[in-house]
Amino acid sequence: TVLVVDFGAQYAQLIARRVREARVYSEIVPSTMPVQEMLAKNPAAIILSGGPSSVYAEGAPRLDREIFESGVPVFGMCYGFQLMATTLGGTVDNTGAREYGRTPLHVSKSGSTLFEGTPDEQSVWMSHGDACSAAPEGFTVTASTDVVPVAAFENDEQKLYGVQHHPEVMHSTYGQQVLEHFLYRGAGLTPSWTTGNVIDEQVALIREQVGTKRAICGLSGGVDSAVAAALVQKAIGSQLTCVYVDHGLMRKDETEQVEKDFVAATGVQLKVVDAEERFLAALAGVSDPEEKRKIIGREFIRVFEQAQVEIIAEAAEGEDVAFLVQGTLYPDVVESGGGTGTANIKSHHNVGGLPEDLEFELVEPLRKLFKDEVRMVGQELGLPDEIVQRQPFPGPGLGIRIVGEVTKDRLDLLREADAIAREELTAAGLDRDIWQCPVVLLADVRSVGVQGDGRTYGHPIVLRPVSSEDAMTADWSRLPYDVLAKISTRITNEVADVNRVVLDVTSKPPGTIEWE
Numbered sequence: 123t124v125l126v127v128d129f130g131a132q133y134a135q136l137i138a139r140r141v142r143e144a145r146v147y148s149e150i151v152p153s154t155m156p157v158q159e160m161l162a163k164n165p166a167a168i169i170l171s172g173g174p175s176s177v178y179a180e181g182a183p184r185l186d187r188e189i190f191e192s193g194v195p196v197f198g199m200c201y202g203f204q205l206m207a208t209t210l211g212g213t214v215d216n217t218g219a220r221e222y223g224r225t226p227l228h229v230s231k232s233g234s235t236l237f238e239g240t241p242d243e244q245s246v247w248m249s250h251g252d253a254c255s256a257a258p259e260g261f262t263v264t265a266s267t268d269v270v271p272v273a274a275f276e277n278d279e280q281k282l283y284g285v286q287h288h289p290e291v292m293h294s295t296y297g298q299q300v301l302e303h304f305l306y307r308g309a310g311l312t313p314s315w316t317t318g319n320v321i322d323e324q325v326a327l328i329r330e331q332v333g334t335k336r337a338i339c340g341l342s343g344g345v346d347s348a349v350a351a352a353l354v355q356k357a358i359g360s361q362l363t364c365v366y367v368d369h370g371l372m373r374k375d376e377t378e379q380v381e382k383d384f385v386a387a388t389g390v391q392l393k394v395v396d397a398e399e400r401f402l403a404a405l406a407g408v409s410d411p412e413e414k415r416k417i418i419g420r421e422f423i424r425v426f427e428q429a430q431v432e433i434i435a436e437a438a439e440g441e442d443v444a445f446l447v448q449g450t451l452y453p454d455v456v457e458s459g460g461g462t463g464t465a466n467i468k469s470h471h472n473v474g475g476l477p478e479d480l481e482f483e484l485v486e487p488l489r490k491l492f493k494d495e496v497r498m499v500g501q502e503l504g505l506p507d508e509i510v511q512r513q514p515f516p517g518p519g520l521g522i523r524i525v526g527e528v529t530k531d532r533l534d535l536l537r538e539a540d541a542i543a544r545e546e547l548t549a550a551g552l553d554r555d556i557w558q559c560p561v562v563l564l565a566d567v568r569s570v571g572v573q574g575d576g577r578t579y580g581h582p583i584v585l586r587p588v589s590s591e592d593a594m595t596a597d598w599s600r601l602p603y604d605v606l607a608k609i610s611t612r613i614t615n616e617v618a619d620v621n622r623v624v625l626d627v628t629s630k631p632p633g634t635i636e637w638e
């Protein structure tokens with residue numbers, strides 16, 4: 123394992139992903155973890171991330187010098203680089219030599235482990251206020267910039283390396299190469315970590331955790347729950363029961379993909395609860411977005427818990443239903459401060475005549491994986507592309523893509539329009555270019571149009587294609603006009619009561635991705 127020490131910016135996750143892209147397993151630890159504890163994990167190498175602090179600021183995160191004397195190869199980036207410099211006797215000061223963004227780096231690579239095979243002049247991503255003016259004793263300076271005399275250094279003998287820039291950022295042209303040079307040449311690691319290893323390891327862990335008991339998994343139609351379920355199914359087979367709540371707010375064919383394709387691919391035992399009528403009844407007359415979300419959330423929990431209770435009741439004597447499978451991913455784990463993954467959750471239900479609380483232990487087989495790795499695991503487990511490559515879709519489904527009251531007719535109409543948009547985007551090969559494309563029905567708006575010989579008075583459909591890295595921010599996708607034209611023509615021709623298609627050209631912020 124390569125440990126990535128997180129100094130409190132968003133960089134650590136990106137570094138961990140890049141290390142894994144180099145086929146070396148990595149994990150993130152907070153910089154507040156005592157060095158003793160880091161070393162006790164027996165890391166093959168350690169990477170120190172960037173961070174927002176100045177090494178001289180009061181209360182700035184530090185590391186015990188021992189980390190550099192333990193013999194474990196260490197690579198410091200940005201803040202990590204400056205910390206390595208000051209801890210080992212180099213000089214870092216606030217020279218006013220700030221650099222932000224793309225910066226030309228001058229490399230003197232003779233004998234350099236990190237930069238070998240890369241150009242003498244390369245573009246890197248910088249983000250720093252302080253600068254290193256003298257490397258620690260025994261270190262060779264391997265790069266500089268126009269304003270920073272020491273922009274990279276290394277001490278091959280002690281296996282210590284540092285760069286002022288951010289090699290993990292895409293804009294550092296040779297960043298991945300520099301990182302791989304550290305891993306393979308500096309630390310002597312071999313690229314052997316694969317999603318196949320992950321599957322074998324998780325299958326063994328799940329078997330050990332669950333034993334002969336039973337587990338339940340809620341399928342949402344999304345990637346994470348599907349892959350988690352498939353992995354647990356591989357491990358414990360018929361001891362797993364999946365529950366799929368059909369709330370009637372899914373897109374066209376999505377329920378069938380879960381009911382048929384997913385079951386066919388995994389052989390999982392699936393309980394489908396058809397709750398469309400219940401959801402529609404609960405949503406009748408409601409058009410406030412927050413209220414709709416609350417109703418959908420509340421009904422979902424009730425239906426799911428009812429299903430759990432039924433599964434428990436159906437289980438044979440001595441079959442303890444003790445586990446709940448969840449598709450928690452690594453970013454959620456890191457952002458919620460780590461944890462061991464053995465938490466219990468209590469599910470308070472309201473079905474008469476049964477115990478007040480259902481208590482489950484969680485099984486979270488994806489809690490060490492990033493999203494793209496989850497997709498690879500899903501692929502390796504033989505799940506269909508329609509599920510594995512699916513774009514994000516909100517839990518409340520089309521319920522929050524109808525601006526206005528949700529009714530069966532409106533849902534059917536939106537399903538048709540959405541299916542056309544998805545079909546055309548796929549046909550144009552754009553699925554990987556866009557993050558997602560909500561299709562929204564403005565049910566309370568009508569506009570005048572003309573079709574055939576007659577006047578129409580129909581609803582607009584909004585297309586909301588966005589590009590994004592993580593859904594926190596987004597930009598509207600510049601889709602080719604001919605693709606937009608095709609979608610527009612087909613929707614107005616094929617979907618009754620829709621006579622206008624409009625394009626949302628708002629970034630996030632200020633607009634959210636969804637309309638409600």
Ligand code: XMP
Pocket residue numbers: 514515516517518558593594630633634635636637638
């Ligand atoms: P917004 O609209 O907040 O959406 O920009 C950000 C991302 O989250 C998705 N989304 C949801 N996902 N349950 C979910 O599982 C929800 O209630 C929900 N609301 C929004 C949205 O599709 C986008 O990817």
